[in-house]
Amino acid sequence: MKLKIETAETPDREQLRSLLLDAADQIAGAGASILEPRLRWDGNPMLLADAQLRPVLVSFEPEDSEAALINGLRGVEQLHNALPWINQVYEALQQRQQPPRLVVVAREFPPGATVLGACPGLRLYRYQPLSVNGEVALCFEPVDLPPAARVTQESAPRPDTTTLPQQASNDILPPLSDAESAYFQQL
Numbered sequence: 112m113k114l115k116i117e118t119a120e121t122p123d124r125e126q127l128r129s130l131l132l133d134a135a136d137q138i139a140g141a142g143a144s145i146l147e148p149r150l151r152w153d154g155n156p157m158l159l160a161d162a163q164l165r166p167v168l169v170s171f172e173p174e175d176s177e178a179a180l181i182n183g184l185r186g187v188e189q190l191h192n193a194l195p196w197i198n199q200v201y202e203a204l205q206q207r208q209q210p211p212r213l214v215v216v217a218r219e220f221p222p223g224a225t226v227l228g229a230c231p232g233l234r235l236y237r238y239q240p241l242s243v244n245g246e247v248a249l250c251f252e253p254v255d256l257p258p259a260a261r262v263t264q265e266s267a268p269r270p271d272t273t274t275l276p277q278q279a280s281n282d283i284l285p286p287l288s289d290a291e292s293a294y295f296q297q298l
Contacts, residue, residue, distance in 0.1 A: 132157065138159075139167040156182065158190070167214060191210060215235050
């Protein structure tokens with residue numbers, strides 16, 4: 112069987128969303144699950160759970176990398192503030208109260224990508240749309256860190272295994288009312 116691989120046109124926002132949902136394991140790690148394909152926040156990011164049951168917010172834009180980054184940072188702040196309630200709504204998170212990770216996907220890296228790429232909990236990808244035997248697919252490229260940052264990042268303890276501060280995890284929250292559950296489900 113021959114493979115015919117060509118560059119493809121940049122997908123529109125909804126095509127890109129669909130392709131990213133198909134590639135959830137590539138951008139959030141093997142074993143990722145989709146919690147919300149479209150949050151009603153700026154940029155309509157996606158909410159995934161990685162294999163360690165940590166929330167992963169995926170912010171994307173077909174062209175504007177700066178908007179993807181800014182919308183993603185706002186979304187992570189909203190997600191972090193609502194994390195105790197979100198953990199109650201999404202059974203896939205199993206009440207683990209782990210801080211969210213942010214994945215930003217755009218056609219080009221945002222300004223300052225090499226500096227931002229070293230931030231724990233943030234992953235930056237640029238994509239190249241390809242046509243493989245007539246089917247559109249995405250090729251992801253992570254930000255390329257300078258060797259010094261890569262060594263520092265690899266030797267630093269991974270924050271992926273941390274949980275919220277002791278005070279926040281010890282707060283006992285009352286169960287959500289039906290109205291509150293309905294509200295968070297619509298997010």
